[in-house]
Amino acid sequence: MKQAGSSGDMAGRNGEALLVEKAKNGDTKAFEDLIKMTRGKIYNLGLRLLRNKDDAADIMQETYISAYKNLPKFKGNSSFSTWLYRIATNFALMRMRKEEGKKISEEQLKELSSHIYNTAIADWTLSPTTYLKQQELREIMEKAIASLPPKYRAVFILRDIEGIPIAEVSNILSISASAVKTRTHRSRLYLREKLSEYFNNSGERVR
Template sequence: MLEDQREKQLIKKAKSGDESSFESLILGCQNRAYNIAYRYLKNEEDAMDALQESFIKIFRHLHKFKEDSRFDTWVYRIVVNTCNDMLRKNNNRKTTDSIYKVEDDKETIMEIPDNTSAPEEVYEKKEKSNEILSGLDKLSIDQKEIVILRDVQGFSYEEISDILDCSIGTVKSRLNRARLRLREILLEQN
């Protein structure tokens, strides 16, 4: 209850131009927003770009926030939409990561942390993770976003309903269809 009142005060101040209030609001949901962007775009730089673009949109359109949902839910909706826009724009773009980095004619090697799990366990987990990520890529955008929001990010049905601006029943049916489709895809891969 006190948290809701504090959020409303911060929103009111931010709408009147108080940058520190806006910053406080953003800091409260920044990590989860980044995780959403990263799960969508699978690249740190792209996720950071999406986050930056989202925060600019949020700052510019804060006066349009009606406060009929929580602020962080509104932020996540904007992040999801921004990621979807970026995916549409970059649909054919492929990215690769290198373990070498050259900057100012100096070459550095990325450090790889030592995993305590046995190599075969690590391989098995990675393979399973890659299969799921590959399966997610074969889902439609609507199905992919609902699975990411619920099963990866752990949002409640109510929060997803607010983020996607649809009914809870729609969320549940979309999620059920998306999970069934993902299961079909995973079974086809094996």
């Protein structure tokens, strides 16, 4: 089964690469096919980062316009999908940095990670996506994610919500793998504390 899946992934990457080459040679139909293959992922990424359907649609449009204009510069050092993620995330980060509202500062996040183990916090026993599916926790989880500094929010969503490997997140955000790990860890600690506050206030036992 694993071998068949790997063959399927390879075929998908080869098909994507072939479409990219055709698009670079002026085949607009090939680029349209690339959009059809990837637009769902790009829209969902924008929606998770910005929490607004209109903004997500704008990000998706801006991403494909930029990708089309810069297609000759795409060297194939990463997959086309990874390249699109990088473009979309950069556009989203620019919008996120302009957002108003209270967010935890990066210094506060660092301080939190240094002493978090001195307090009782809920175990990350469920995946973040599982928490998001539970109605009573969804709003708390989404607000906590939205309150993260933009670069931490981007890493957390790419790693823990989208499930993208560390090396690929590193490529998308142009940061080191160790930075991806550090930001993911600090984001998880912060979100775990927010969930602990909910469990404590609602009388749930903290594991």
